[in-house]
Amino acid sequence: MSFLLYWLEPWEPSPTVVIAVLLAAVLFARGARKARVSIARHVSFWFGLTALYVALHTRLDYFFEHEFFMHRLQHLVLHHLGPFFIALSYPGAALRAGIPFSWRQRWLKPVLDKPSARIALRVLFNPIVAVTLFVGLIYFWLLSPIHFKAMLDWRLYRAMNWSMVIDGLMFWWLVLDSRPAPPARLAPGLRILVVIAAIPPQIMLGAYIFFTPHELYPIYSICGRAFTWISPMRDQQIGGLLLWIPGSMMSVIGALIAIRHWLRLSTRERLVSQRLKDFDAKPERAAISVG
Numbered sequence: 001m002s003f004l005l006y007w008l009e010p011w012e013p014s015p016t017v018v019i020a021v022l023l024a025a026v027l028f029a030r031g032a033r034k035a036r037v038s039i040a041r042h043v044s045f046w047f048g049l050t051a052l053y054v055a056l057h058t059r060l061d062y063f064f065e066h067e068f069f070m071h072r073l074q075h076l077v078l079h080h081l082g083p084f085f086i087a088l089s090y091p092g093a094a095l096r097a098g099i100p101f102s103w104r105q106r107w108l109k110p111v112l113d114k115p116s117a118r119i120a121l122r123v124l125f126n127p128i129v130a131v132t133l134f135v136g137l138i139y140f141w142l143l144s145p146i147h148f149k150a151m152l153d154w155r156l157y158r159a160m161n162w163s164m165v166i167d168g169l170m171f172w173w174l175v176l177d178s179r180p181a182p183p184a185r186l187a188p189g190l191r192i193l194v195v196i197a198a199i200p201p202q203i204m205l206g207a208y209i210f211f212t213p214h215e216l217y218p219i220y221s222i223c224g225r226a227f228t229w230i231s232p233m234r235d236q237q238i239g240g241l242l243l244w245i246p247g248s249m250m251s252v253i254g255a256l257i258a259i260r261h262w263l264r265l266s267t268r269e270r271l272v273s274q275r276l277k278d279f280d281a282k283p284e285r286a287a288i289s290v291g
Contacts, residue, residue: 011061014158021053028091031098041089048085051077052165065151066226068217069238075164076242079138080250083168087176088257125174125185127194134171135201137163138243142205144216151219171198175254178261180268188262195254202251206244210237 010017028045031037037045054060055077064074099108111117123129141147141160150156175195177184186194209216215232225235 007059009059010057011059011065012154014057016158016162017053017057021049021057024049024095027095027098029098031094031096034097035094037089037091037094041091044085045089045091045094048082048087048089051085052082055082056161056165063226065157066220066224067230068220068235069230069242070226071151072239072242074161075138075141076246076250078161079134079164079168080247083165083172084176084250084254086169087172090176090178092173124170127174127186127190130171130174131194131197133167134198137167138202139205142209147217148219151223172254175258176261178264180265188258188265191258192255192262195251195258199248199251199255202247203244206240206242206247208240210240210244212236212240 028049032042055064055074060070060074063070065071096104124133141150141164150160174186175191177186177191181187184191215221216236218232220235221232225232227235230238
């Protein structure tokens with residue numbers, strides 16, 4: 001037990017992480033009882049939320065700050081794995097139901113009804129903007145000068161991590177939406193194109209990091225490496241592979257889920273269309289029989 005508590009103890013305590021995770025947990029727990037959330041969705045949400053907490057607020061953060069491949073593993077969780085499973089649980093209805101009705105009417109609805117909020121959401125959830133942000137943030141934080149500063153300045157370091165979490169939640173929420181459009185923001189076929197478009201840039205960047213013959217991120221050698229038995233180039237290659245293969249595979253899995261939703265919604269539309277045709281044909285048959 002003491003061993004587990006040792007690893008759960010945060011390397012750098014952050015009240016923001018604790019408040020955000022607790023708020024999400026409380027809202028989901030309250031709303032799940034009203035929104036009829038299945039066991040599978042429960043497991044998906046709590047796994048995703050736990051993964052985010054572990055990657056943000058445990059002693060593992062020391063290794064994330066002192067080894068490049070561990071940093072890439074952290075961002076794989078923050079940008080892909082955690083947000084993916086949270087979005088896969090479709091928690092929107094539960095989170096909304098978890099907010100007291102009076103709060104929703106007094107605070108949430110007026111904010112979301114503002115023209116500025118609608119425009120901001122329309123821009124952020126635009127498919128081109130969504131792909132650009134999803135891939136662009138990875139590229140931005142892995143630019144050598146930017147990465148060097150982010151790993152030295154705790155404010156930039158936390159901004160980097162939070163930007164990955166927020167962008168990951170927005171992207172996977174958009175892609176894994178199981179509803180037709182509307183109310184979903186993108187048509188089912190467009191969701192497939194969006195997630196597929198994010199795959200090649202991740203592969204190219206991962207391959208570039210893996211095959212570069214010199215050290216791209218000397219900050220880890222300067223500040224001291226957590227695993228001294230791993231050479232800087234080997235560390236860099238493992239980090240490139242984590243971006244290249246697991247990161248791209250998460251997008252492939254997202255595309256497969258989006259295809260499944262597309263097929264299901266297409267089948268439903270055909271069934272509804274056929275029923276409407278059958279319903280319209282019944283009065284004509286009745287009229288013929290009477291005549």
